[in-house]
Amino acid sequence: MANVGETCVTVTWLQFNAQLLRLTGEARFAEQLEHVVLNQLFGAQRCDGSGWGYYVQMEGKKPYSSTLDGHCCLSSGPRGVALIPTFAVTTDADGVVVNLFDAGTAKLKLRDGTAVGLTIETSYPNNGRISITVNPVEKKAFCLKVRVPEWCAEPKMEVLALAKRNKKRETGGYWTVTREWEKGDRVELLFKLEPRVVVGDHKNQGKVAVLYGPLVLAADEALLGATNRSLKAISAAGTNLAALAVMPEPAPDAVKSWPGAQVFPVNALARKSTGSLKAGASLQVQLVPFADAGANGTAYKVWLPLGPASSSDNVLFDAQESRSRAGNVSGSITDDDLLSFVVTFNDKPRTEDWFAVTLDEPVAVNRVVFAHGQTFHDGGWFDASAGKPRIEVKASADAPWRTLAALGNYPATTAADPAGLKGGERFACELASPIKVWAIRVVGKPACGDNPKQAFASCAELQAFGVQADAGHKSNTQTPRL
Numbered sequence: 383m384a385n386v387g388e389t390c391v392t393v394t395w396l397q398f399n400a401q402l403l404r405l406t407g408e409a410r411f412a413e414q415l416e417h418v419v420l421n422q423l424f425g426a427q428r429c430d431g432s433g434w435g436y437y438v439q440m441e442g443k444k445p446y447s448s449t450l451d452g453h454c455c456l457s458s459g460p461r462g463v464a465l466i467p468t469f470a471v472t473t474d475a476d477g478v479v480v481n482l483f484d485a486g487t488a489k490l491k492l493r494d495g496t497a498v499g500l501t502i503e504t505s506y507p508n509n510g511r512i513s514i515t516v517n518p519v520e521k522k523a524f525c526l527k528v529r530v531p532e533w534c535a536e537p538k539m540e541v542l543a544l545a546k547r548n549k550k551r552e553t554g555g556y557w558t559v560t561r562e563w564e565k566g567d568r569v570e571l572l573f574k575l576e577p578r579v580v581v582g583d584h585k586n587q588g589k590v591a592v593l594y595g596p597l598v599l600a601a602d603e604a605l606l607g608a609t610n611r612s613l614k615a616i617s618a619a620g621t622n623l624a625a626l627a628v629m630p631e632p633a634p635d636a637v638k639s640w641p642g643a644q645v646f647p648v649n650a651l652a653r654k655s656t657g658s659l660k661a662g663a664s665l666q667v668q669l670v671p672f673a674d675a676g677a678n679g680t681a682y683k684v685w686l687p688l689g690p691a692s693s694s695d696n697v698l699f700d701a702q703e704s705r706s707r708a709g710n711v712s713g714s715i716t717d718d719d720l721l722s723f724v725v726t727f728n729d730k731p732r733t734e735d736w737f738a739v740t741l742d743e744p745v746a747v748n749r750v751v752f753a754h755g756q757t758f759h760d761g762g763w764f765d766a767s768a769g770k771p772r773i774e775v776k777a778s779a780d781a782p783w784r785t786l787a788a789l790g791n792y793p794a795t796t797a798a799d800p801a802g803l804k805g806g807e808r809f810a811c812e813l814a815s816p817i818k819v820w821a822i823r824v825v826g827k828p829a830c831g832d833n834p835k836q837a838f839a840s841c842a843e844l845q846a847f848g849v850q851a852d853a854g855h856k857s858n859t860q861t862p863r864l
């Protein structure tokens with residue numbers, strides 16, 4: 383999916399939840415604020431603060447930018463950060479409310495005008511120990527409410543104060559301590575941070591995401607080590623904590639964005655055979671908080687596929703893609719998503735355009751599928767009047783492109799008429815027996831629609847299906863004559 387997670391929208395979502403929290407006092411809105419601040423908001427900001435991302439997605443590369451040219455998010459991102467103190471610690475009719483656990487000092491005024499200072503000491507979310515010192519200007523009875531994180535299985539709280547009467551109760555996601563507070567009274571909290579696994583559904587079927595306390599984690603190409611340089615080769619070892627064995631450790635210098643920064647080694651599997659590493663082999667991968675993922679320009683991924691790729695999977699999934707012209711749409715033809723697409727539009731005419739996918743090593747396939755991207759008034763399809771678009775393949779890096787087949791069921795389009803082609807429509811090319819390919823492309827004449835001064839084509843997906851080419855028993859594969 384392209385163009386999701388715009389930072390302006392993230393900040394609007396913060397404003398909306400802050401407003402709902404103010405109106406209702408319900409902890410779920412504060413929970414959402416913490417989730418968004420620690421993950422999506424800081425995930426959109428470059429770790430040194432010098433840039434912001436426009437669309438910050440669950441996988442890909444962080445699109446940090448430091449210039450305001452058409453970049454609305456560069457103004458709204460900092461606005462989001464500036465909002466944090468307005469909801470982190472607040473007051474209500476009963477007293478003081480702690481929603482977020484950032485280290486710092488707050489100067490508050492109770493409804494009757496009494497000044498109360500609050501000092502929070504913690505290295506959260508490095509760990510869950512939080513110390514809150516309450517400093518009212520004078521001895522005063524009021525409530526201190528502390529949000530109890532929903533993800534915490536065994537929250538602990540201790541009130542360290544000289545006086546006699548503490549009334550502690552839990553309501554609606556908050557612990558409320560009512561007492562006569564004196565300068566220096568302290569509350570110690572322990573919200574033990576633990577890993578959690580979210581098993582994907584719908585578009586994330588067959589994938590898992592790992593969280594640690596309030597943090598969403600991601601795999602980062604910068605931390606795959608020498609054996610695996612590509613995220614494509616990685617899958618999660620299972621859907622439960624026992625299989626994944628998440629264990630935090632201090633972050634190496636290369637990704638240490640703050641003194642408490644951590645990485646989270648998890649058990650993983652080689653998804654595809656790469657070099658000496660066979661599909662299914664065990665390995666360990668260090669995950670990082672989403673806020674730090676891709677900080678140095680590397681690719682990252684929150685949803686990790688499960689287990690090695692199966693023979694029924696699209697073998698081009700996650701492979702390297704390229705096209706004849708860069709175009710002006712930021713989609714992908716290898717994400718198994720028919721809604722995200724790319725185009726070759728550059729406002730110029732062209733006699734031929736292509737969309738290609740290149741693998742790490744040759745794979746045997748017997749079915750290739752091209753999915754049309756989108757039909758626009760000024761093009762986006764292949765003009766089939768002089769021949770249907772064709773599938774070409776390369777057997778190795780040095781081999782020349784050769785034609786596998788034309789897409790016979792592609793409609794009889796012309797330069798100006800898309801013949802009813804719809805976005806995401808798929809056209810398959812079936813082979814009588816598997817063929818080994820290293821790269822595949824679809825080639826055709828781009829259409830111009832109502833603007834003959836230019837022409838372009840589009841592509842939503844290029845997929846191929848067949849058998850993995852790594853096992854010895856497939857060595858008798860026949861190459862069809864074409």
Ligand SMILES: [Zn+2]
Binds near residue numbers: 390454
């Ligand atoms: Zn924006």
